[in-house]
Amino acid sequence: MIGILQNLADTIRRTFGSAGEEVAGFKQELAQRSGAALLRRKRTKVALLAILFGVVSSIIELPLPLEDLYRAARAELRSRPAPRDVVMIAIDDKTRAANQHNLPNRMQDTKVVDTLIASGVRRVVFDRAHADPETPKSDAMFADMLARHQGKVWLGVVPASDIGFQRVDEIAPLPEFRKTVNLAAMNGRANLFGLSVIFPTSIDLGGKKEGSISAVLAEYTGPTRLYRPDTAFDASTVPSFSYVDVLNGRVPAAELRGKNVVIGQAFFGSSDYYFLPFRPNTKVPGSYFHVLGAHTLKRGVPLDLMWYPAMLLAALAMAVQVVSRRRASNSLMITSFGLLIATFVFDEFTFNIDIMSALLAMGAAAIGFQRINRKYYSSDVDAMTTSAIASDRPSEERDVYALKIANLAEFSEEWTAREIGEFVNTLIAYVKGPGEVGDVAFERDLLVWLAPRMENGELERHADGLAMMLKTAISYDWQSSNSAPALGIDTNHDLPVASRIKKAMQAADEAANRGVRFIINDAAHLEARNNRLQLIKVLEKGLRDRDIGVAYQPKVDLASGRIVGAETLIRWQPEGEEPVNPQDLVLAAEAGDRINELTLVVMEKALLEGKQAIALDPRFKLAVNMSAKSLSDTHLLFDIMTLLGRFDFPPENLTLELTETAKLEDDRIAPQIAALKARGIGLSIDDFGTGQSNLEYIEKLPSSELKIDKRFVQHMATSEESRAVVRATIEIAHSLGKTVVAEGVEDLSVAAALTAMGCDQAQGYLFSRAIPMSELLVMMGGRRSAIYS
Incomplete structure (x- = not known):
């Protein structure tokens, strides 16, 4: 089957395709003015603005709080015990209580350092500068201790710095202490909201490089770097001893031997406390961060790549989306998810990349792309809308096509959104198959292309x-x-493409409603449409004045020649105008949504005059045409019942001849059909064998009568196929207990053939044209059709 379709497509290409040079030129124009090019331009603009936003936000550190929060969240998930080679000697509340709520003095510091060195500690670092003098005796004792343990004790120092508009002076040990002691930088920087801390590995102090406390504890001697302590090390697991316990010799030497220690404040009233983001009820003394920093440096100095790699990846993801023909922002989602996951791996390998600016940029791009999608992509399937291919300029080289997908709403009730999308994309592939078609847009239930x-x-x-x-x-x-x-094609090449797209869509809708395969919206069609609009105005006046004329074409019983009924037909000549073509009038009524009003006006006249025929023959059946779609309109059926009551017209003498070219909905018409049958009103399927009037209609419309379309009847004399169709239709109808009426009978040989086939009734020029009721009554008075007289 696929091969057959391919052969059919190849035939269309060979028969109807343009010359090679014309196609090449057309493709070049499509590349410049296609919907894909439009989307690329607009997406490029969005991507550039998003990248600019991301870069500026990185420079001004706009997403820094988010970055710190996510970094803290990663650390929380990576949480692990701290190694035990760095010890915290805590000046805690226990120490202050034993010292009458005072900080330890230098005499006590001297004894503590001596005890620590005697226990085999490698290094002792004070998170304190000892910048203020005490008593001469205690200062001298402390200086002597520093000289005795030179190279093993470090005192804290903070260099002079500018914070905003404020100058902060240097904080350093007393000069007599600096002669023999090493210095360790205590300074660090807390980011906004205190969500993270940044330490240097060393500082420059008077031309001399001094290590930070964390670098001294880690015995780091590498280049100067700024880094963040890894808070994945659980501060609560850092080995800690109370200062007063060390002072009083209550800490076993084995707990201290071979380790580096830091002496710092850890009492409740200290200002040097910080909260961890995901442990709001846990206060961590600042000295502990130096310990965490030391463990971080031992793993390797974190390499901070900043925001550049993530922003480069974000730009690449946006570039992929810019050139993509699909609306889904998969590249942005994959890149965002990848960055969120990759940072966990980088943390383990001491790499740091800042990703929040990139995520903000991709988020801004996604919002911009989504706004473009809402305007230029269908909400139902992954296809562009007509806005993407529309232009305010004309195109003399292109025709505009619109394909109406009939019953798409019906499919939607049974299919998933994915199946609907696959169905539409399959049709798009067929439409683009020959290769001369550019972008194909989808809107509502229409495909549109040039x-x-x-x-x-x-x-x-x-x-x-x-x-x-x-x-x-x-x-x-x-x-x-x-x-x-159903295809609608616009060939008004001097109009803007956007306007022509609308006209092509209107033509496709009209083609679907009329049951034809295509309508070309050219100058002739526009003239016909204008005539129809003018006819709608005439129709509205006729409906308002209720002066639309009717005539009756007799139905003749073929066996006896007796007139058994008549079909009501419009025969109207407005005052001062030419006679109106009945078919054009019905099309105008349908186009103007006035078909039900027209039906009621025609029925009102037919019922009024038809009572005269019933007076002559109580078995006379009056037929009135009605659109089968109108069966779903309960208001119309109520009005018909009202007319029957007003004119006292027997319902069993009325037949509704139903015509339709579109598929019916069972659940909508079934109640109305049951109501009509309950009142004795007959139903007839008109024009059987055309449009949707087929065997399926027989099932959906349990009619009492079936009318064979005149095209089959009039070709009976010359076409064996038509005779076979007529014969089969009569047999099927009779097997279902239906009366068969043949339309368009114009000569005796056809009438004779129909009689031989067992056809019940006939109407056509052989018997009579549509005539006024007065003439029909005269013919009925003769009891037989003139042809049988």
Whole structure:
């Protein structure tokens, strides 16, 4: 089957395709003015603005709080015990209580350091500068201790710095202490909201490089770097001893031997406390961060790549989305998710990248892309809307096509959104198959595209072949025999493309409503539409004045020649105007949504005059045409019942001849059909064998009568196929207990053949044209049709 479709497509290309040079030129124009190019331009603008936003936000550290929060969250998930080679000697509340709530003095510090060194401690670092003098005796004792343990004791120092508009002076040990002691930088920087801390590995102090407390504890001697302590090390697991316990010799030497220690404040009233983001009820003394920093440096100095790699990846993801023909922002989502996961891996390998600016940039791009999608992509399937291919400029080289997908709403009730999308994308693939078509847009239940211009005759053959190919494809690939594609094609090349798209869509809707495969919206069609609009105005006046004329074409019993009924037909000549074509009037009424009003006006006159025929023959059946779609309108059926009551017209003498070209909905018409049958009103399927009036209609409309379309009847004399169709129809109808009426009988040989086949009734010019009721009454008075007289 696929091979058949491919052969059909190849035939269309060979028969109707443009010359190679014309196609190449058309493709070049499509590349410049296509919907894809429009989307690329707009997406590029969004991407550039998003990247600029991301870069500026990085420079001004706008997302820093988010960055710190996510870094803290990663650390919380990576939480692990701290190694035990760095010890905290805490000046805690226990120490202050034993010292009458005072900080330890230098005499006590001297004894503590001596005890620590005697226990085998490698290094002792004070998170305190000892910048203020005490008593001469205690200062001298402390200086002597520093000289005795030179190279093993470090005192804290903070260099002079500018914080905002404020100058902070240097904080350093007393000069007599600096002669023999090492210095360790105590300074660090807390980010906004205190969510993270940054330490240097060393500082420059008077031209001399001094290590930070964390670097001294880690015995780090590398280059100067700024880094963040890894808070994945659980501060609560850092080995800690109370200062007063060390002072009083209550800490076993084995707990201290071979370790580095830091002496710092840890009492409740200290200002040097910080909260961890995901442990709001846990206060961590600042000295502990130096310990965490030491463990961080031992693993390796974190390499801070800042925001550059993430922003580069974000830019690449946006570039992928810019050139993509699909609306889904998969590249942005994958990149965002990848960055969120990758940072966990980088943390383990002491790499740091800042990702929040990139995520903000991709978020801004996603919002911009989504706004573009809402305007230029269908909400139902992954296809562009007509806005993407519309232009305010004309195109003399292109025709505009619109394909109406019949019954798409019906499919939507049974199919998933994915199946609907696959169905539409399959049709798009068929439409683009020959290769001359550019972008195909989808809106509501219509596909729209532009293709190389063709001459009228060639265009008609191409449209007919394309419609047939699509119907075959739908029937085979999607097992749907009820979906008949309808094409609308606009050839008004001097109009803007945007306007022509609307006109092509209107033509496709009209083609679907009329049950034809295509309508070409050219100058002739526009003239016909204008005439129809004018006819709608005339119709509105006729409906308002209720002066629309009718006539009656007799139905003759073929066996006896007796007139058994008549079909009511419009025969109207407005005052001062030419006679109105009944078919054009019905189309105008449908286009103007006035078909039900027209039906009621015609029925009102028919019921009023038809009572005269019933007076002559109580078995006389009066037929009035009605659209089968109107069966779903309960208001119309109520009005019909009201008219029957007003004119005292027997319901069993009324037959509604139903015509339709579109598929009916069972659940909507079934109650109305039951109501009509309950009142004795007859139903007839008109024009059987055309449009949707087929065997399926017989099941959906349990009628009492079936009318064979005149096209089959009039070809009986010359076509064996038509005779076979008529014969089969009569047999099927009779097997279902239905009366068969043949339309368009114009000669005796056809009437004789119908009689021989067992056809029940006939109407046509052989018996009579549509005539006024007065003439019909005269014919009925003669009891037999004139042809049988």
